[in-house]
Amino acid sequence: MFDQNNKIEGVVDSTGKKHQAKAVVANCGIPELFNKMIPKRVVPKKFAQKIQKRKTSFSSFVIWLGLNEKLDNIKDYEIDLLHDKNYIYSYNDLDRAGIGVTIYDNLFKGYSEPGKTTLSIMSLSDFEPWKKFEKDYFKGKKELYTKEKERLAEKFIKRVEQRLIPGLSDMIEVIEIGTPLTNIYYTQNPEGAIYGFNRDMPHLKAKTPIKGLYLASAWSHGGGYTPVMMAGREAAKLVLSDI
Ligand SMILES: Cc1cc2nc3c(=O)[nH]c(=O)nc-3n(C[C@H](O)[C@H](O)[C@H](O)COP(=O)(O)OP(=O)(O)OC[C@H]3O[C@@H](n4cnc5c(N)ncnc54)[C@H](O)[C@@H]3O)c2cc1C
Incomplete structure (x- = not known):
């Protein structure tokens, strides 16, 4: 959910229930997030292109x-x-x-x-x-x-x-x-990628250009148990300092 300034307001779950939030951390697949879950109007074009260019891992x-x-x-x-x-x-x-x-x-x-x-x-x-x-x-x-x-x-x-x-x-x-x-x-x-995006490109930042939306997961920080824990830690730290 976004307000008229494209700032995140929360999420809608699969039953249609709305959950208000000042910040949302996405731990799902980033292609799904930007291609299906978020309205195109809120994603800056350059950022969308940056994501489209990436290939999936093994x-x-x-x-x-x-x-x-x-x-x-x-x-x-x-x-x-x-x-x-x-x-x-x-x-x-x-x-x-x-x-x-x-x-x-x-x-x-x-x-x-x-x-x-x-x-x-x-x-x-x-x-x-x-x-x-x-x-x-x-x-x-x-x-x-x-x-x-x-x-x-x-x-x-x-x-x-x-x-x-x-x-x-x-x-x-x-x-x-x-x-x-x-x-x-x-x-x-x-x-069916298990490591997020292919590792031939630099990681995405946990903080996105969309206000209130943060990225964790293998898709932002690279696959494997340790990188995803680090991704979660980084996203959590940013959320805490931002709000
Ligand atoms: C068989 C196998 C062996 C592996 N072996 C190793 C290994 O030895 N060492 C290592 O470091 N890594 C290994 N990996 C890779 C590692 O497991 C992954 O890189 C890591 O678990 C990814 O973590 P994640 O949190 O990004 O995603 P996930 O663990 O996939 O968690 C994302 C969760 O979000 C859920 N989800 C997705 N979309 C939505 C949505 N829209 N709404 C609600 N929920 C959603 C998914 O169902 C999933 O539960 C292995 C992976 C596999 C498959």
Whole structure:
């Protein structure tokens, strides 16, 4: 909500309820914020152009597994399995991408029920290989998409089975697979980006040219846990000093 001087007055939630505020900190995707949530008239043209120029960062392909066994022979919790040293960055072709295995029980005692294990197998992913499924996915037509994500998951599981956890396929009790489209569904982030904008451009400032609107999140300060905590801290400090 904005007043006639384009100063922020608060937010409207998804039920239409209005919440008055002197300051609003946006922690959502910045493209969504400026393209859909804020009226165009309040965004200075130069600032809008600056945002439009930016590209999104990588997305992710993740398989979460619940196993009916304890993995007593592996002590590490985060293990990288490079496919081929020339193709570590091949996130456009997940058949050849490097993958990371995280075994949560080795990080946090008692994470799973006794005698069981929870782990994830992950690769970064470009959006490109998933783009062709996007329209159908959001219409609820997921047959081809599901086939592809299951095909890749099977490949990843086989790779982990061959190189790290023999017999993995037979231990699986629960499986969930998340793709860049899953990320869009849950976070609204364009292209399922997990690090906000591509890191080849300088960060945006927490303070925007729109009075009362501040930016936090990976989209303003770069992706990853630490940058987003710093983004929140910076936005909070600014709000406190401004109001
Ligand atoms: C599988 C995976 C592994 C990762 N591994 C690492 C790692 O090892 N180390 C690391 O540093 N980083 C890692 N990252 C990246 C890191 O998780 C992100 O960069 C970071 O969490 C982004 O934080 P954020 O607060 O910007 O966004 P998010 O954590 O996405 O939070 C934004 C929240 O806002 C909600 N939202 C969006 N739009 C709206 C709206 N309009 N109204 C209300 N709510 C809204 C979303 O649903 C979401 O809950 C990983 C990411 C993934 C997906």
